Amino acid sequence: MSTGSFSKPFSAAFDINSQEFSLTGVIRPRSVDEIAVNISMLKGAIDQVRGVLYINVKRLIQMNNTAFHAFVRVFLDACRARPDLRFVIVTSSVVGWTTRMFSHLNKIEPQITIEVYDSKFYPGQSFVEDASFIPILRTQTKMTWRHERTILPRHGMRPGIAMADICCGIGDFAVLVQKEFQPLRIVALDHSRASLAYARDVATGFGITDIEYTYGDASEMLLEDSQFDFVSCRHSLQIFNRPDVLLAELYRICKPGGRVYVTNEKNSHCLGEPRSQSIQWTYNEVAKLFSHFEMDVELGPKSRRYFADAGFEDIVVESIMVSNLDGDPQDFADVIAAWENVYAGEMAVKRGDSPEFIQRFRQGFQDHIFAALHPKGYAGWPIWVASGRKPR
Ligand SMILES: C[S@@+](CC[C@H](N)C(=O)[O-])C[C@H]1O[C@@H](n2cnc3c(N)ncnc32)[C@H](O)[C@@H]1O
Incomplete structure (x- = not known):
């Protein structure tokens, strides 16, 4: 789904087969209401998975504080409610800010880990x-x-x-x-x-x-x-x-x-x-x-x-x-x-x-x-x- 008010298309998607929730593009909502549908998609994803939920932010170009805090709130609440669940946030060195910003979460909540995708592209x-x-x-x-x-x-x-x-x-x-x-x-x-x-x-x-x-x-x-x-x-x-x-x-x-x-x-x-x-x-x-x-x-x-x-x-x-x-x-x-x-x-x-x-x-x-x-x-x-x- 795309949200027209953003300067570049933003989309959120969930793939149950790979247990992966992805955020792509530029996301700069003025209020949490604008991303309510994405937040509930994330909550729905959490309800459906077991083991690990992968959060793919490799193509997340920009995210303002409103959106960041709204999504992080959901992760942290889920960690408390579901001790069986782990979150692996997959960032990319191409979009450098994501690694810096999401890394803090691991200090607050060890159930959340960060992986920088580029360091494991392929063996060669x-x-x-x-x-x-x-x-x-x-x-x-x-x-x-x-x-x-x-x-x-x-x-x-x-x-x-x-x-x-x-x-x-x-x-x-x-x-x-x-x-x-x-x-x-x-x-x-x-x-x-x-x-x-x-x-x-x-x-x-x-x-x-x-x-x-x-x-x-x-x-x-x-x-x-x-x-x-x-x-x-x-x-x-x-x-x-x-x-x-x-x-x-x-x-x-x-x-x-x-x-x-x-x-x-x-x-x-x-x-x-x-x-x-x-x-x-x-x-x-x-x-x-x-x-x-x-x-x-x-x-x-x-x-x-x-x-x-x-x-x-x-x-x-x-x-x-x-x-x-x-x-x-x-x-x-x-x-x-x-x-x-x-x-x-x-x-x-x-x-x-x-x-x-x-x-x-x-x-x-x-x-x-x-x-x-x-x-x-x-x-x-x-x-x-x-x-x-x-x-x-
Ligand atoms: C064998 S070289 C070929 C370079 C060039 N096309 C040529 O023919 O001279 C392979 C190139 O792919 C680049 N490369 C490897 N993995 C990449 C990736 N995931 N994304 C973009 N470039 C990558 C390497 O840095 C390297 O420059």
């Missing part, structure tokens, strides 16, 4: 937000852009559109798109503050001031529905343990008739000559390593299925082979060295791999570098590009 989150990823991303984009700049128009990119780049990393793709295709508006969203800070510097370095870099959680964005003609999400569906949830969000913010564009890998298909066997062994292991942390770096060819299941039409899938023949082979060698650094470093160690395994694992990356730099060698990194149209 910390690796991909690590600042050591920044140099890899920049060189990767440099290599893929040669291919993508010619591919993008086939997937709906054109001048004058509104676009969003979700999980934008260091924002270099947004800058390249801005220069090449001149969209009217670009929003670039990521959950790594280090990457966004870097992104703003990259844009400034190119004299570009109108990209809207935004801190946010891609799986629960504060962006409104149906506002972009083109939504890109590169190399990122594959790092979420629930790619379908992320794709549903991309669908949501895309305009009917607009397109969502993704790129993903199939790591076990990285290849090189000479020393192909050692290279192949290592990249098979890369896929297993990521899957240990619930990330699917084999997702590329599965994107057609994900798009179909999400309800897209006119799905277009193509693959590209980024190789050592694209520009300076040293760029590719640098990317492989950075992969080795993170995958055979922090990730393998965290999985508890033996020194013997890590040594063999590293060797495959070294052999891939050897192939990339060899005057007669070939080293490849296959990427799947997919896009689909949101039905009108």
Whole structure:
């Protein structure tokens, strides 16, 4: 239900199956009467649940004191009346005030606990937000852009559109798109503050001031529905343990008739000559390593299925082979060295791999570098590009 007097839509909802009561938007009532219906929905929810009632405030952008005190009164009364019941208030670091404001409740009433959702997105989150990823991303984009700049128009990119780049990393793709295709508006969203800070510097370095870099959680964005003609999400569906949830969000913010564009890998298909066997062994292991942390770096060819299941039409899938023949082979060698650094470093160690395994694992990356730099060698990194149209 929406309340018209608020500047942004406010809604409250209760889902009995997940025992979750959610508050979303901006809620600034002048008196408690204005939110009486929401308060009674909360009371009804309390009556129906056993065990834990989850209070989802991840998208609660603003709440004035009148509303805060009215809802808190209900929580506190319920704690007294129902010692069997626990409240877990789920906040998000994207909406910082909620954690600060709701945390106090735990001191008054231990039955109420606060969880910051972002710290438990998915097991691999910390690796991909690590600042050591920044140099890899920049060189990767440099290599893929040669291919993508010619591919993008086939997937709906054109001048004058509104676009969003979700999980934008260091924002270099947004800058390249801005220069090449001149969209009217670009929003670039990521959950790594280090990457966004870097992104703003990259844009400034190119004299570009109108990209809207935004801190946010891609799986629960504060962006409104149906506002972009083109939504890109590169190399990122594959790092979420629930790619379908992320794709549903991309669908949501895309305009009917607009397109969502993704790129993903199939790591076990990285290849090189000479020393192909050692290279192949290592990249098979890369896929297993990521899957240990619930990330699917084999997702590329599965994107057609994900798009179909999400309800897209006119799905277009193509693959590209980024190789050592694209520009300076040293760029590719640098990317492989950075992969080795993170995958055979922090990730393998965290999985508890033996020194013997890590040594063999590293060797495959070294052999891939050897192939990339060899005057007669070939080293490849296959990427799947997919896009689909949101039905009108
Ligand atoms: C593999 S990188 C890809 C970055 C960029 N699209 C590129 O191709 O260079 C994945 C990005 O997703 C971001 N990310 C991870 N979890 C996120 C989340 N929940 N919301 C938004 N961004 C997230 C990471 O910070 C990282 O920048």
